[in-house]
Amino acid sequence: MTVHARHGSTRHGDASDGASMEAVGGRLSRVDGPAKITGAARYAVEQQLEGLAYAALVESTIASGKVRAIDTTRAEAAPGVLKVLTPDTIISLRTASDWFGTPPPDKPYCPLARDITFSGQHVAAVIAETFEQAVAAAALVEVGYDETPAIVDLSDGKAGDGIPIDAMTKEWGDAAAAFAAAPVRICAAYNTPREYQAPMEPHGLIARWEGDHLTVWEPSQWLDGMARTYAEWFEVPFENVRLISPYIGGGFGSKALALSHGAVAASAAKMLGRPVRLVMTRPQTFTGYGGRAATRQTVTIGAGHDGVIQSIVHRGVNETSIDGMWVEPLGSVTSIMYATPNFSSKQNVVRVNSVVPGAMRAPGENPSAFGIESAIDELAYEVGIDPLEIRLRNYAEQDPHAKKAWSTRQLREAFATGAERFGWARRSPEPRSMRDGNHLIGWGVAAGTYPVRRAYGEAVVRILADGSVEVESSSIDMGQGTYTILAQTAAETVGVSAEDVVVKLGDSRFPRAGVTGGSRLAGVMTGAVHKAATSALDQLVGLAISDPRSPFNTLQANTLTVANGRITAPRGDGPDVSIAELLRRVGRDQIEATGDTMPANSSAEDRYRNYTTIAMSLPHTEGDYSRHSWCAHFVEVRVDEDFGTVRVSRVVSALDSGRLYNPKLAESQWKGGIIMGIGQALLEEGILDRRHGRIVNNNLADYLVPTNADIPDIETISVGIPDLHSSVLGGKGVGELAIVGIAPAIANAVFHATGKRVRDLPITLEKLI
Amino acid sequence: MTSKTTIPVHLDINGQHHELRLEPRVTLLDALRDRLGLTGTKKGCDHGQCGACTVHLDGERVLACLTLAAQAEGRTVTTIEGLAREGELHPVQAAFLEQDAFQCGYCTPGQIMSAVACIREGHAGSDEEIREYMAGNLCRCGAYPHIVAAVRQAALEAAQ
Numbered sequence: 001m002t003v004h005a006r007h008g009s010t011r012h013g014d015a016s017d018g019a020s021m022e023a024v025g026g027r028l029s030r031v032d033g034p035a036k037i038t039g040a041a042r043y044a045v046e047q048q049l050e051g052l053a054y055a056a057l058v059e060s061t062i063a064s065g066k067v068r069a070i071d072t073t074r075a076e077a078a079p080g081v082l083k084v085l086t087p088d089t090i091i092s093l094r095t096a097s098d099w100f101g102t103p104p105p106d107k108p109y110c111p112l113a114r115d116i117t118f119s120g121q122h123v124a125a126v127i128a129e130t131f132e133q134a135v136a137a138a139a140l141v142e143v144g145y146d147e148t149p150a151i152v153d154l155s156d157g158k159a160g161d162g163i164p165i166d167a168m169t170k171e172w173g174d175a176a177a178a179f180a181a182a183p184v185r186i187c188a189a190y191n192t193p194r195e196y197q198a199p200m201e202p203h204g205l206i207a208r209w210e211g212d213h214l215t216v217w218e219p220s221q222w223l224d225g226m227a228r229t230y231a232e233w234f235e236v237p238f239e240n241v242r243l244i245s246p247y248i249g250g251g252f253g254s255k256a257l258a259l260s261h262g263a264v265a266a267s268a269a270k271m272l273g274r275p276v277r278l279v280m281t282r283p284q285t286f287t288g289y290g291g292r293a294a295t296r297q298t299v300t301i302g303a304g305h306d307g308v309i310q311s312i313v314h315r316g317v318n319e320t321s322i323d324g325m326w327v328e329p330l331g332s333v334t335s336i337m338y339a340t341p342n343f344s345s346k347q348n349v350v351r352v353n354s355v356v357p358g359a360m361r362a363p364g365e366n367p368s369a370f371g372i373e374s375a376i377d378e379l380a381y382e383v384g385i386d387p388l389e390i391r392l393r394n395y396a397e398q399d400p401h402a403k404k405a406w407s408t409r410q411l412r413e414a415f416a417t418g419a420e421r422f423g424w425a426r427r428s429p430e431p432r433s434m435r436d437g438n439h440l441i442g443w444g445v446a447a448g449t450y451p452v453r454r455a456y457g458e459a460v461v462r463i464l465a466d467g468s469v470e471v472e473s474s475s476i477d478m479g480q481g482t483y484t485i486l487a488q489t490a491a492e493t494v495g496v497s498a499e500d501v502v503v504k505l506g507d508s509r510f511p512r513a514g515v516t517g518g519s520r521l522a523g524v525m526t527g528a529v530h531k532a533a534t535s536a537l538d539q540l541v542g543l544a545i546s547d548p549r550s551p552f553n554t555l556q557a558n559t560l561t562v563a564n565g566r567i568t569a570p571r572g573d574g575p576d577v578s579i580a581e582l583l584r585r586v587g588r589d590q591i592e593a594t595g596d597t598m599p600a601n602s603s604a605e606d607r608y609r610n611y612t613t614i615a616m617s618l619p620h621t622e623g624d625y626s627r628h629s630w631c632a633h634f635v636e637v638r639v640d641e642d643f644g645t646v647r648v649s650r651v652v653s654a655l656d657s658g659r660l661y662n663p664k665l666a667e668s669q670w671k672g673g674i675i676m677g678i679g680q681a682l683l684e685e686g687i688l689d690r691r692h693g694r695i696v697n698n699n700l701a702d703y704l705v706p707t708n709a710d711i712p713d714i715e716t717i718s719v720g721i722p723d724l725h726s727s728v729l730g731g732k733g734v735g736e737l738a739i740v741g742i743a744p745a746i747a748n749a750v751f752h753a754t755g756k757r758v759r760d761l762p763i764t765l766e767k768l769i
Numbered sequence: 770m771t772s773k774t775t776i777p778v779h780l781d782i783n784g785q786h787h788e789l790r791l792e793p794r795v796t797l798l799d800a801l802r803d804r805l806g807l808t809g810t811k812k813g814c815d816h817g818q819c820g821a822c823t824v825h826l827d828g829e830r831v832l833a834c835l836t837l838a839a840q841a842e843g844r845t846v847t848t849i850e851g852l853a854r855e856g857e858l859h860p861v862q863a864a865f866l867e868q869d870a871f872q873c874g875y876c877t878p879g880q881i882m883s884a885v886a887c888i889r890e891g892h893a894g895s896d897e898e899i900r901e902y903m904a905g906n907l908c909r910c911g912a913y914p915h916i917v918a919a920v921r922q923a924a925l926e927a928a929q
Contacts, residue, residue, distance in 0.1 A: 029866055029867065030866075030869065032874070033866045033869075034858075034866065035874075036871060036877050037858070037862040037871070037874075037878075037881060038809070038850065038852070038862065039808070039850045039878050040809070040850075042808055043875065046808035048806045048808075079774065130792070130803075131803060132792055132794055132795060136794075197909075199873070199875070199909055200811070200813045200819065200821055200873065200875040200876045200907065200908070200909050201813065201873070201875040202813070202814075247873070247875075248873060249873045249874070249875025250872075250873040250875060250909050250910055251873075252909070279812075281815065282813070282814040282815060282816065282818070282819075478872075479871070479872030479873035479874065479910050480872070481872075664869050665869065667869075668872055668910075668912065668915060669872070671912075671914055671915070672910045672911030672912065675911030675913060676909070676911055699814065700816075700818040700819050700907060701816070701818040705907060705909060706911070707904040707905075707907060707913075708899075708900045708901075708903045708904045708908075708913045708916060708917065709900045709903075709904035710904075711900070711911075711913040711914060713896075713914060
């Protein structure tokens with residue numbers, strides 16, 4: 001649990017729209033900021049516990065086969081070693097349900113593997129008195145294998161065509177016939193490699209048992225979902241598991257689920273009767289959970305000479321693991337970005353010897369946009385139409401797939417505003433026609449989108465005796481600004497200063513919350529806090545009007561005004577007392593209200609399902625509208641003509657995330673997405689040793705993420721308008737959106753600079769010279 | 770841990786003296802985080818690749834994960850916890866808050882320690898120079914443009 005009181009200095013020098021800075025929509029500095037910049041913020045595995053033991057993992061060095069034998073003799077004899085766990089000595093767990101809540105098969109679960117399906121799989125663990133002793137002893141565990149040939153990746157001859165995923169099929173019209181009849185036809189294949197979330201804080205946890213109660217301090221994007229998994233593994237009631245995740249050092253999709261290393265640590269803690277800390281090494285974070293799956297897409301477009309699309313045929317493939325299933329929905333943007341009378345999209349998944357891939361910032365939409373937003377750029381050159389103009393000619397006035405109206409779609413405004421600010425009109429259309437000395441200059445554009453994922457939420461709001469307000473929720477803040485926007489929401493709703501709001505997050509004992517992913521948290525939680533705060537305010541005003549001890553009791557008013565922590569009559573002709581004074585006079589030490597946006601008739605089981613699975617998420621096309629965030633990116637690259645090195649020198653992005661709850665924090669998230677997109681376009685690629693099926697650049701020196709020196713000035717412009725079909729307060733998604741479309745915008749700029757179309761990410765120099 | 774395998778180490782951290790018995794292989798980073806509870810200094814890679822563990826040793830920035838605790842004997846260590854004086858934020862800290870130069874906050878202590886040194890070294894003369902001399906500190910949230918703005922702001926304040 002973490003508490004944030006407002007810090008006086010956060011207002012210092014902040015540009016804002018004046019009086020409303022602390023209200024929803026204001027540019028309040030993040031309220032968890034002071035703790036983070038002073039080192040006081042204590043992240044999950046930094047809890048200092050008595051008797052803490054340290055675990056280190058041992059991982060498979062083959063990608064496929066069986067563990068023949070594990071010799072733990074030397075490790076067990078090493079100084080400080082308390083236990084060496086192998087598949088034979090670790091306690092048996094039960095298989096847990098998946099994140100849809102699908103009932104699991106009734107069979108044991110062992111987080112240490114006997115059957116090896118990827119390199120880097122956990123096969124043993126050493127627990128010792130100190131971190132150093134655990135690491136040293138882990139190197140002494142000897143594992144013998146019977147190795148079998150591995151399917152290394154999608155291009156492996158043994159991989160095959162994979163498994164069709166019928167649920168991904170989207171078709172209307174007659175795409176094949178329309179393509180055959182189209183006067184202009186283009187077809188190209190687009191590939192993205194394995195990419196990794198690489199949050200700065202490695203995955204890890206501290207697990208402690210007290211009787212049959214388990215406490216887990218673990219960075220988590222989903223406390224209640226992970227608590228459910230631990231409860232099912234260890235066959236204890238859900239209420240017996242407490243997840244604590246005060247701060248999360250970056251997740252980007254990777255910290256939403258309880259993973260096998262968590263099961264190892266919690267098992268070790270149970271077996272030893274001591275709290276155990278297990279933190280993955282940086283190399284282990286490349287195989288301890290899945291990054292973005294490698295993908296292949298073919299995009300075929302039939303169009304008229306006027307550039308108007310008549311048909312799109314799209315085929316996609318992503319890799320998954322040997323025994324797990326991950327579908328990266330590759331047709332998600334393809335099917336909605338442009339109007340087309342004929343469309344066909346299908347997708348297969350291919351099993352390879354990899355850890356099961358997982359969610360990474362905008363799963364699906366991100367690679368999908370790389371395909372379609374590159375392809376339409378190719379079409380633009382084919383028909384000789386400006387890349388921005390061709391996007392407007394094919395503008396989708398409604399959702400082409402769902403055939404429903406957009407709730408809001410400020411994409412035209414994004415194109416116009418971005419182009420204006422970028423200076424797109426000055427672009428010389430021909431490739432290789434703009435240069436600065438030895439640098440070829442290229443300007444590219446691409447659009448992005450992300451669906452509005454909605455769910456139900458729950459929060460408690462309390463008005464305390466001193467007039468301050470407290471908010472509790474088991475949702476989390478991994479840097480998006482949850483602490484801050486919930487303080488703003490409660491402050492505005494109740495009528496106090498944000499400085500007088502304390503937000504408590506990151507403890508599964510608080511009112512429940514669903515997964516923080518898919519950019520849903522802000523909309524869900526501002527809705528729940530708004531509801532709870534409204535209810536608390538109603539109680540406060542009700543007391544002030546009806547309690548005989550209240551100074552307002554004799555006014556016979558229907559309502560009262562609460563602002564800046566003071567209660568007044570609407571016309572200002574009555575008493576003026578602080579909230580604290582009113583509570584004192586009526587003899588109350590607090591007012592408490594729970595806000596819950598679940599349907600009123602929901603059962604306890606519904607609620608449990610809602611918060612611990614994703615089964616009850618609301619479709620973005622529910623009802624009459626199709627709900628999405630939108631953006632347009634304008635990018636300038638400079639390509640060294642001799643060396644083929646690409647530098648992004650300018651980015652202007654115009655984004656429609658609906659209403660922004662805090663523009664200062666939203667802009668930071670947008671820029672972060674753009675920067676991760678620059679990494680994806682130019683740097684990031686998991687490289688395989690094909691002999692061993694092993695990721696060889698499994699560290700931050702060899703898996704290149706952008707550094708400060710790689711990133712230019714970035715301008716983001718909000719073009720959104722409140723969208724009340726998407727959320728209670730009018731916001732759409734922020735965090736996932738901005739990465740979508742960056743890689744194709746850069747690839748399109750590189751084509752404009754060089755005349756070379758790179759369809760395989762990342763765009764590295766050898767592909768240009 | 771037996772006394773045969775440990776050595777006495779005296780550390781001067783943020784003006785406070787600490788006496789520890791440590792195995793010689795214990796890094797300064799693990800001594801700070803696991804032995805002294807000074808968890809403001811972060812571990813991101815343990816291999817000198819990410820900069821999250823940046824601290825000052827005799828006023829110069831070093832990576833605490835590549836420094837043995839014993840190497841800090843007799844030298845002055847400053848960590849993020851020692852930067853604010855009497856509750857007043859260091860100007861670089863204040864600039865980070867104002868410019869929203871962080872999101873998850875995990876790389877932030879290292880960024881701030883690097884930024885303080887970067888300004889002191891005279892490497893904050895232009896945005897280009899700041900980007901280059903702050904390039905050893907990775908930020909996966911992508912706060913870089915705001916980090917540059919914060920360092921620029923603090924450098925200008927320091928020059929006045």
